[in-house]
Amino acid sequence: xxxxxxxxxxxxxxxxxALSYAITGCMADTPNANKDMRRLExxxxxxxxxxxxxxxxxxxxxxxxxxxxxxxxxxxxxxxxAIYVSSHVANSSRMSGLIELVNKTExxxxxxxxxxxxxxxxxxxxxxxNKAAMRPVLSNRKAARxxxxxxxxxxxxxxxxxxxxxxxxxxxxxxxxxxWAIRKKNGTLWKDRNGTPWxxxxxxxxxxxxxxxxxxxxxxxFDEVQYDYVRFPENAKKxxxxxxxxxxxxxxxxxxxxxxxxxxxxxxxxNGIRVSADVFGMVGSSNDDMGIGQxxxxxxxxxxxxxxxxxxxxxxxGMWGIRHPDLTPGPIVKHALQDAIKxxxxxxxxxxxxxxxxxxxQGFTAGWIDPHQxxxxxxxxxxxxxxxxxxxxxxxxxxxxxxxxxxxx
Numbered sequence: 001x002x003x004x005x006x007x008x009x010x011x012x013x014x015x016x017x018a019l020s021y022a023i024t025g026c027m028a029d030t031p032n033a034n035k036d037m038r039r040l041e042x043x044x045x046x047x048x049x050x051x052x053x054x055x056x057x058x059x060x061x062x063x064x065x066x067x068x069x070x071x072x073x074x075x076x077x078x079x080x081x082a083i084y085v086s087s088h089v090a091n092s093s094r095m096s097g098l099i100e101l102v103n104k105t106e107x108x109x110x111x112x113x114x115x116x117x118x119x120x121x122x123x124x125x126x127x128x129x130n131k132a133a134m135r136p137v138l139s140n141r142k143a144a145r146x147x148x149x150x151x152x153x154x155x156x157x158x159x160x161x162x163x164x165x166x167x168x169x170x171x172x173x174x175x176x177x178x179x180w181a182i183r184k185k186n187g188t189l190w191k192d193r194n195g196t197p198w199x200x201x202x203x204x205x206x207x208x209x210x211x212x213x214x215x216x217x218x219x220x221x222f223d224e225v226q227y228d229y230v231r232f233p234e235n236a237k238k239x240x241x242x243x244x245x246x247x248x249x250x251x252x253x254x255x256x257x258x259x260x261x262x263x264x265x266x267x268x269x270x271n272g273i274r275v276s277a278d279v280f281g282m283v284g285s286s287n288d289d290m291g292i293g294q295x296x297x298x299x300x301x302x303x304x305x306x307x308x309x310x311x312x313x314x315x316x317x318g319m320w321g322i323r324h325p326d327l328t329p330g331p332i333v334k335h336a337l338q339d340a341i342k343x344x345x346x347x348x349x350x351x352x353x354x355x356x357x358x359x360x361x362q363g364f365t366a367g368w369i370d371p372h373q374x375x376x377x378x379x380x381x382x383x384x385x386x387x388x389x390x391x392x393x394x395x396x397x398x399x400x401x402x403x404x405x406x407x408x409x
Contacts, residue, residue, distance in 0.1 A: 079393035080160055080305075080358060082109035087116045089402040090150055098402065102159060105407055109160035111226060111396060114217055115170070151221050162224045162276070163217035167210050167260075168199045169229040180206035182233070185244045192233055201232055201256045201293060202247040211267050218271035225268055226276040226307070230257060236291025253293030261302040276305035278360065281315070284308045284340030296343045299355070306355040307396065310336045312383075313366030326372045329362065329379050333386035341390060356394070359387060363397035363404055377405040 085098060090112055101107065154161055174181035174189065174197035182190045182200045189197045199206045214225040232253050233239055251259070261277055268275045279294045289295040300306050312332040315325040320335040322328050337359060344354040361383040365375045373379065380397065384407070387395050397404060 078108070080109045080162075080396075081107050081394060082111050082160070082162060082396040083107060083363070083402070083404055084111045084164070084396065084398050084400075085113075085402050086400065087113040091146055094402070095150065098404075099154070099157065099159075101404060101406060103157075108158075109162060109396075110154065111162040111164050112222075113166075114163040114213060114222075114225075115166050148220070155221055160224070161222045162226050163214070163222040164226045164228055165210050165213050165217070167227045167230045168201050168232070169196065170199050170209075171196050173206065173209055174199050177206070179203075182243050182245065184242055190239070190243045198233055200246050201253070201260065202245050202249075202251065207260050207263060211264055214264065214268050214273070214275075215271055218268065218273040222273060224274040224276055224305070225264075226278060226305075227261070227264060228278045230261065230277050231279075231292040231294050232257075234290075234292055240291075252289075253291070254289040254295040254298050257289075257293040258295075258298040258302055261299060265302055265304070274304040276307055276355075276358065277303045278307045278309060281308045281310040281336055281359075284336055284343060296340065297347060300344060300347060301352050301354055303355045305358050306340075307358050307360055308336065308340055309360040309398070310383075311360070311362040311366075311398070313362060313369055313372065324371055326366055326369060329375075330382040330386040333359070333361065333383045334390060337387060337390040337392060357392055358394040358396060359392065360396050360398050361387070363399040364401075377407050380405065380407050 083098065083101070085095070089095060089098070098110070102110070151161065178189055178197075180199050180203045182198045184190050191197050210227065217225050236253075247256070261275070265275045277299055279296070279299060280290060280292070283290065283294045283296050283299075286296075289298075296306075310333050312329040313326040315322075315332055315336075317323060317325065319325055320331070322331055322335075325332045337357070340357055340359075344357065347354050361380065362375055363380055366372045384395060387393075
């Protein structure tokens with residue numbers, strides 16, 4: 001690891017510690033608060049300073065060579081029916097309306113943004129020799145207190161909380177520690193078509209940042225961490241010609257993703273929290289990793305929950321013989337889940353324990369495709385019913401604006 005990145009990582013540690021104190025320490029109301037914060041500080045420092053030292057495991061379960069799941073994680077849980085809530089909405093007056101929606105319907109969970117919700121941002125310092133140095137900017141005390149109260153309020157209402165961690169599409173971290181980022185063959189930062197740099201999933205040192213965020217989520221009371229963008233960028237053939245990955249071990253992409261999730265699962269279970277991974281909807285039907293490192297058989301055996309993003313608007317015309325997928329949400333969900341369930345069944349027949357399937361369903365209108373339809377209560381209900389007919393009672397609804405109709409099923 002380069003010296004400048006070590007300095008940046010040190011600042012990142014300090015920022016996370018400061019954030020932890022802001023949210024849990026300075027507002028703590030228990031006699032053991034100081035002791036708890038010392039433990040947290042030790043844990044965070046250990047996380048960053050010893051990224052490659054595995055912890056000796058005392059418990060093992062079928063299908064996980066390294067696993068230390070508490071008994072509560074192994075026990076059967078009730079169905080999870082969630083909505084996505086952006087960090088902006090979580091701290092706004094609209095949150096009360098979403099809580100009311102959960103109370104009035106079969107919903108019982110929320111997926112909250114975690115990176116942007118409470119985590120630091122790392123803007124570039126302007127001018128001087130330290131132009132590229134990190135300058136962590138934390139939420140102020142009022143915002144931290146407000147976020148903590150949101151979590152407390154949801155827990156009081158017995159709402160299952162999932163922390164969404166955007167993993168490798170992390171421009172703040174990529175700019176802060178460029179040696180961790182995907183780089184072009186000429187050494188400059190690679191950026192996607194939207195100008196966003198990505199973390200190189202092969203960089204094992206970079207894994208420690210999302211893992212530390214997961215530990216903080218557990219500390220704050222979340223029930224589960226969900227790794228999103230846990231993949232390589234799409235359009236793989238073109239990108240692979242342009243970039244030079246940091247892959248001294250010679251791993252395949254799917255092996256790098258598997259190893260990250262294996263470590264993430266192990267660390268999360270030590271902190272009493274479940275792990276889920278978002279995957280492209282087609283991963284459940286594809287025989288390869290689609291060039292992004294997501295292969296069903298690799299991921300399903302490393303996490304507690306696997307969540308294919310089954311958005312009808314994202315499927316090509318003619319898939320499964322369906323002419324216009326966006327206009328036919330039920331059959332798309334049915335076929336996608338049938339494929340995924342078959343893959344789990346084949347793994348189970350080989351003696352491999354697999355993750356529960358909890359799909360993301362479309363809660364938005366895809367106005368950019370033709371033809372499309374407005375997705376309201378009827379279209380969302382059709383997807384939920386299709387999932388239920390496939391044998392799944394858990395699901396999550398995605399709408400980037402966090403706007404949902406009241407749905408009865």
